[in-house]
Amino acid sequence: MCEANAYLLREGREELVMESVDVLEPRGDHLYLRSIFGDQKVIPARLKTTSLVEHKILLETTEAP
Amino acid sequence: MCEANAYLLREGREELVMESVDVLEPRGDHLYLRSIFGDQKVIPARLKTTSLVEHKILLETTEAP
Numbered sequence: 202m203c204e205a206n207a208y209l210l211r212e213g214r215e216e217l218v219m220e221s222v223d224v225l226e227p228r229g230d231h232l233y234l235r236s237i238f239g240d241q242k243v244i245p246a247r248l249k250t251t252s253l254v255e256h257k258i259l260l261e262t263t264e265a266p
Numbered sequence: 267m268c269e270a271n272a273y274l275l276r277e278g279r280e281e282l283v284m285e286s287v288d289v290l291e292p293r294g295d296h297l298y299l300r301s302i303f304g305d306q307k308v309i310p311a312r313l314k315t316t317s318l319v320e321h322k323i324l325l326e327t328t329e330a331p
Contacts, residue, residue, distance in 0.1 A: 204318045204319060205318060222316075222318060223316070223317060223318050223319045224315060224316055224317060224318075225313070225315070225316045225318075226313075226314070226315040226316070227312070227313055227314075237319060247292070248290070248291075248292055248313055249291070249292075250289060250290070250291040251287075251288070251289055251290045251291070252288060252289060253269045253270060253287060253288050253289075253290075253318070254269060254288045254302055
C-alpha cells in the first residue's frame, strides 16, 4: 500500500491526525483528508511538506495562535 | 515504493510534471517537488488533490490564464 500518515505540527510537536491517508485536498483555509478506510476529516490546516518514501505528510495549522 | 506521480491540470488536461515524487512542499505561490531520484522542480502550482492509493498527485497552476 502506498498511503501515508498525516501529522499536524503544533507548538513544535507532531500530532498524528490520520493514518493511511489516500486523499488530501485543500479547501480554502481547511484541508480535507480521507483514509483508505473511508474515514474523513476537515481540519484547519495546510500542507507543509511530505516524505512519501517515509509515508509521511506534515501539516501546519491555519488557526491563529 | 510509495511515491506518487505529479500531474499538472492545465486547460482540462493532466500533464505529467514529475514521476516518483517523494517531497511536495508549498513555497508561497510555487510548489517544490523532489523525486526519489533527486530530481527537483519549483513550479507555479498548488496542490489540488491526491489519490495516494493510485500513486497520483494532482496540481493546478497558480499562473494567471
